[in-house]
Amino acid sequence: MTSAATYSPLAHRLLAIRGPVASVYYDDSHDTQDAAERLGVLERDVARELEQQGAPQALIASVTRAMNERPATEHRSGRALIVGPDGVAVDEHLVVPPVTPVIRASELPYVVPLVENGSVSGPYLVVVVDQVGADLTRYQGKSTFSETVVGEGFPVHKAASAGLNAWGDSQHRVEEEVRKNLRAVAERLTAEMDDHSLDFIVLIGQDRVRAELVSELPHRVADRVVQPGVGSRQTGVDRVVRVSVAQELNNRRSIHSRRILEQYDAEVGRGSGLAVAGLAAVTAALRDRSVATLIIGQMHDETVLAGDDLTLLGSDPETLSDFGIAPTQTLRADEALPYAALAIGADLVCAPDHLRLTDGVGALLRHAPIQG
Template sequence: MHSDRFRPLVDAKGPFVSIYFDDSHDTEDAAAQLDARLRDIRKQLEEQSVDGSVIQAIDTAVRGAHPPVGRSGRAVIVAGDTVVLDEHLIRPPTTTIVRVSDLPYVVPIVEHGLLHTAYLRVAVDSTGADISVHYASRVNSETVDGDGYPVHKAKSSEGHEYGKEQAVEEAVRKNIREVADRVTHLVDESGAGLVFIEGEVGARSELTSELPERVADNAVQLEGGGRAAGTDEAEVQHEISQELLKQRLTAIDDAAQRFAAGRGTGLAVEGLADVTAALRDGAVDTLIIGDIEDATVVADADLMLIAADADTLSDLGAAPERTLRADEALPIKAVAIDAALVRTDERMSPADGVGAVLRYAENSSA
């Protein structure tokens, strides 16, 4: 996962409140379930002496966002009394997580969030398309009505002239090109990582062929959906979720291969001591986060310098003033140096639950 989405957290001032919960809307009582979860979150925050303005900011953000369709999770991170990050997750966490700490906790987003901060859905037909840009916490929708006309071929009783057929085909192509132009603009504007195309097979294929290669390479044609009434939204969401999960598995597989290849060559390290050292040097290309559990690191008073233990920090000329959770400190330090973040699965088991693929071999650094 690219770290640019977390950049606002690096410059924000704590303390931070990090919340993750099941935000699914797949039952008739979804609204009542959300109310219950928010009451539970409020209680936990009150028990940790969180200010009422912070609690209200969280409640307002959650209720004001576009509700998801089907199974979904929610991530909300607050710095001070300002909501800095608010995202839907592909999958909900198994239990509600509420943390109040010096640093934000982003691991559940790395595990369950979208790899990219946005994707497009395009329901296309011969007359145009309905397009929606899905960001982490909102959806922007619009319609493209093509200028091409007519788009229906003459019936046999109307003469079935060759010229009219040509006019229809050209009108449809014109409309599809207009959709392709708009899709390309929205991809460039939003930074969308995927474009999901739904509709009849012919319209889907023609739109894909009209897209520039850099956009078409990230286009996925869906079997379900379309502009017609009666679309099974649950089926479409299932297809989208499966593709997003496939994309995540591909990213994990790539990191696993690079980590395995880097072992013994100086291009990969593991364990708290070596990974924190690589983060301090700015050498980490991809931080690999496994089961860190309750491991901690130490930091100076300004949280600028971290190390695996107090002796190492002292050797660096800093006083070990703070003890931090490793699963909070390491990811944020990785974000600060623009490193990518990957949550491990069974393919990787680095020492201490943390590893890194490096930008350059350790022995080549100054």
């Protein structure tokens, strides 16, 4: 998940959940002959584990139903399910399937695997183009919108019977008609970019056609174009194209995370006060609503305290009492901190294993803490 905060519909669904919550991450690949049998065994294992963790039967039944409702994929794939008393809140694809299932029943959703390996992003467009026009599909969360753009240019192929003297004119006329069609596609892509603030555009088609189309685009749109060099309009958005899109999502998440971590290291080096680590400092920044990005490391079994408001957290009872909050609940830090961060519109980023953070958590702040 490049940025959970920027994809606000997902954040809103997560914040609306009231416990108990089941968070389940698993490999739902259907690329072997025994895949159906394996997923059936997994379904029973998930139900048994949730029951052992104290999940009510109604919640377990909702999880089981959700696992059966979506058709299995035909390639390597992971799945994230977060289910509350009112039903499924999150059902998303994981770019990297978990090695072993992650199964939790708790008061708050567990989103760390979704942050680390989810394919959630802002809206993006997949464009499959040829000389005649293009098929456009906009992806925004679980929603898709498709349309076909057909240019008015014709013909787009040179007549086989054209004589030697007419060949040059025929070629020129065909090339102009193709450009007319690609200009129509370019106008539609530009409108999509302006209307939906697309993260990126994946462009599929023959090399020459793709190059012509990009040349017709304004720079602000062309800069968002990704060309994986696979697929064609004849094959459409097939498995190869889907894999390339997943790789692009993964690459963008990695680039974003690397930039955040470089910024964190720089602020630590400057001693600016804009980078903090540890439960005490991070929960204080969350209460102050000053966290811009929560950096999630290995929190293991660390816990935090809360009262009735699960977004106001403390690392010890005295701190919460100072704010007039009776510490009535003990929550897992790796669930509560991301939840509180989403509530204030903060970004979520997973730290690499080599980054050692106090208590397994850090944050970039919008402003330095007031000393007093």
